[in-house]
Amino acid sequence: MLTVRAPATSANLGSGFDVFGIALESPADVVRVERADETTISVSGAGSQYIPEDPEKNTVGAVAEALDAPAHIRIDKGVRPSSGLGSSAASAAAAAVALNELYDRGLSREELVPIAAEGEALVSGAAHADNVAPSLLGGFTIVTGDGITQVDADVSLVACLPEITISTRDARGVVPESAAMADIVETVGHAATLAVGMARGDPDLVGRGMGDGIVTPERAALIDGYDRVRAAALEAGATGVTVSGAGPTLLAVCRPSSRRAVASAMVGAFEATGIDSRAYQTRVGSGATIYRD
Template identity: 40%
Template sequence: MIKLKAPATSANLGAGYDIFGLALNKPTDHMKFERAKETKIELKGKYGEKIPEEVRENSAGVVINEMTDKGVRVVIEKNIPPGSGLGSSAASAAGAAVGINKLFDLGFSRREMLEFAALGEEAAAGEKHYDNVAPCLFGDFCLVDDEVVSIEVPDFRFVVVYPNSSNLTSEARKLVPKEVEIDELKENVGFASKLLLGLYEEDLELFGQGLNDSVVVPARSKKIEGFEEARDAALGAGAFGCTLSGSGPSMIAVGRNEEKIGMAMQDALKELGISSEVYVAEPSKGVTILE
């Protein structure tokens, strides 16, 4: 039997649409794999009832079917809420790739497992993209284009707020503008540069300034109730920056007083009648085999 944990991930991170991704140590899914006569998925955990048990409809099941024709019993403890913008389907897909690779000693590299995991993402989101599965597999911060560049994250902590609602990635992608003004492009190059420089210089304030976006987040956030109020509350509480996590509705912020920032964001949402969960997360090293 193989046991592992698969982390939540935050993609896009401001101006890095489909390029930037970050692995977080909270929340985390746990998965078990063992040989069986036929492949079957069992679901547990807080959000287990919210994802499909049918193998062909589950992102983990899609990956398993691509990697082997042998039977596998899979138990998924789903603690990452689906449709939250925290990479729930990516955790299942990446966890499955690592688990099957280890269970059957297939010998695939992480880069090869990434391609399998991306197929699971495609089944869940309707389009293959790598900005969640890459950090889930490689850990820390990933820049993804034709290759994966993994960057170790300094001793940063991240405030993640999950409003108790969901947002389908496939629908959110339809809101992304097809054309961009040159001034917006210039601003976004600046934001992305600040974020990366903040990582390399271990400068949390600079990283936070780099969480801004002039293109995708403004378009998507119109459909996320409470985003502007929560972001303003975060900045008012001392956050250096705040943006959507993935396509939302979750939000991610950075600052020196994480608890104060999280409470301010939660209170702002509560005033709108929106309940939420707050995580103060650290960088994760990606999918980890426990035994």
């Protein structure tokens, strides 16, 4: 038996729609695999009641098929589905690493990215790699048609998850099909600033680089209390706030010294809106980790 822990992720980061992603130190999914003649799946943990155990409908089933690696697979969900924290990507990444190791397929982490992304397609409808790449590789990742660039960033974060649900499909449905050139130019500038900030571990640059007037406003409108929570986080010391992935989680960048205050402010602001929430005081973390039982 083999166990792999794969971290939650945050994609887009405001200005990097479908391109930027980061691994979070917490929360995470834990996947245990054991060789078998055919694949079976069991799921426990956060939101497990909403996750199908049929291998043909589960992300890890698609990964097992792609690797020709049948197994008994147990998923312990630490990342709630429909959270905007790469829940399906964490399971897919963990399964890809575990089954690659279990069957000695010899694939690199980079080669596992498209395989894990195919598992993601079962949930989101498309094989995007902006979540699976950081979950596999760790750090800050830039995914383009030419490949993946990875940076080991050191930035403190707060991920605040409200008790509401937004499906990835619905969130993609509000993405504009076109944008004004001025908005595109501004977003490119912000994206460049964010990338430099990640490379330098500079929370001020990262926060400033989260600005986006194209996709984020449309997704923010789906989240009750977004403006209030964002304002509270900035007042408490956050350098930038945006929607994590498809939402409803809000991601705040901050200095380590203000992380607790930012988390408290975000939870309090959601509570003032009548919504329960949970804040993860975290940071950019490493990718999937193997544990041998």
